[in-house]
Amino acid sequence: MTFVLYLINGVSLGSIYAIIALGYTMVYGIAKMLNFAHGDVIMVGAYVCFFAMSSFRLPPIIVVPLAAGVCAALGALIEAFAYRPLRQAGSLAVLITAIGVSYLLQNTALLLWKSNPRVFTSIVGTDVIKISGLPITYVTIITILTCVAIMAGLTIFTGKTKMGKAMRACAEDKNAASLMGINVNVTISLTFAIGSSLAAIAGALLCSAYPTLSPATGSMPGIKAFTAAVFGGIGSIPGAMLGGVLLGIIEIFAKAYISTQLSDAIVFAVLIIVLLVKPAGLLGKHAHEKV
Amino acid sequence: MPVILKAENINVYYGAIHAVKDVSFHVNEGEIVTLIGANGAGKSTILKTVSGLLGSRGGSISFLGENISSVPPHKIVESGLAQVPEGRAVFLQMTVEENLEMGGFTRPKSGGRTRLERVFTRFPRLKERRCQLAGTLSGGEQQMLAIGRALMSEPRLLMMDEPSMGLAPILVEQIFEIINDLNRSGSTILLVEQNAQMALSIADRGYVLENGEIIKSAPADKLLEDDDVKKAYLGG
Ligand SMILES: Nc1ncnc2c1ncn2[C@@H]1O[C@H](COP(=O)(O)OP(=O)(O)O)[C@@H](O)[C@H]1O
């Protein structure tokens, strides 16, 4: 029975990774860059939730959308000021800038909110329910359900809506997309905004499950989710989902059955093995051009 | 016939490379105008500049009487200028129907069905494959898709960049027939080609481009007879 419990907890942790990984993968898909500041947006989102709940006593139903909105704006702002001027620049310049933005966010957070960890109040309470004898927290259930809802929402958005299709068109060929009348800048901003609002949601869920919040909170989950995105096939939305969930499961199983200290090493070892066998990731594909 | 597109003294640079030098040309409503020239002459650069993807240093481009020199590409499409880009550039990972939908991006949703059916009537092949990914189409089908996609915006002027490139001779004929047919049904066309023979045979007027400069402009039948043009572009 504990196996099932570990599995459920793994899926739940993996759901958080998946939600974060979606941001990495969507941004990579359209801007062809790794937004290393993405992990720190999680932290900003969590702080917005924290202060909205502790200082303003707002209910979670308002707090999470508020954090998502703030982070959406932050993501679009980062894109406009830090990345857009570098659109024609080499990938190394963009990478260094992204790392710079990451430090900027972390250090601004240190300055504003200090380094002492805050105790985050769960947005869904700390209740535990028993499902066929297994103690499962509300947070676990809500996290998994949120992840499913986000996946369904994104699938509909990219598959059925005009804006979502425009996003896919831009991801494939920006010049051709603008020749269709698509505003490429607006589409890229929108992608950053969506990815960053997902990071905020992930931040709220993460801190509800692991209730310490500090300016470094986003780093490790950010790196793990980035790993998950690569694992699943960077640029692929289902890939990010699959990669995230698998990563969470592997991490929890490694912690439970092998070693808590080694769990991260095991996670990354699995990643390396997968990439050796499938360099494009589990669901990644290389587009072939037809002549 | 009123002038629909007028480019005056456009100069385009890639860094230090002066790719298009003081080029002026115009297209009248209802015409097929062709821009011929060897590989690297600057043909694609000119079309990209008209579409707003590249900027001209000085000079001006006006379309339907409006100066579009500094209008962003997505706005230019909205004003009625569509381009079939070089190498087709269809969205390989989107279905045929989605590609066409993207072509009509700037148009109101209400007429979408009608526009789609109109393209399908012209290209029944695309209708058969509407749910297939564009990446699974043959080269000729992709070219039809690229043309159909451009038509979805119901353009006043259609610019085509080497639509015959890389196609088997039989398909090349077919593509030129389509272009001719589009023109007869009222489309104004600016056609860029390396296949000068074919292009001049359907065009009203032509411009000859060499190293970024226009060295000749004349009615197409005159260019077909021109000794220099014959020697350089028509294989004797
Ligand atoms: N992106 C680019 N960067 C640098 N030079 C370019 C670029 N695109 C085209 N050129 C150069 O500009 C000139 C004109 O190219 P192009 O317009 O593509 O010619 P064409 O379409 O007639 O074959 C060529 O010398 C080409 O090498």
Ligand SMILES: [Mg+2]
């Ligand atoms: Mg060309």
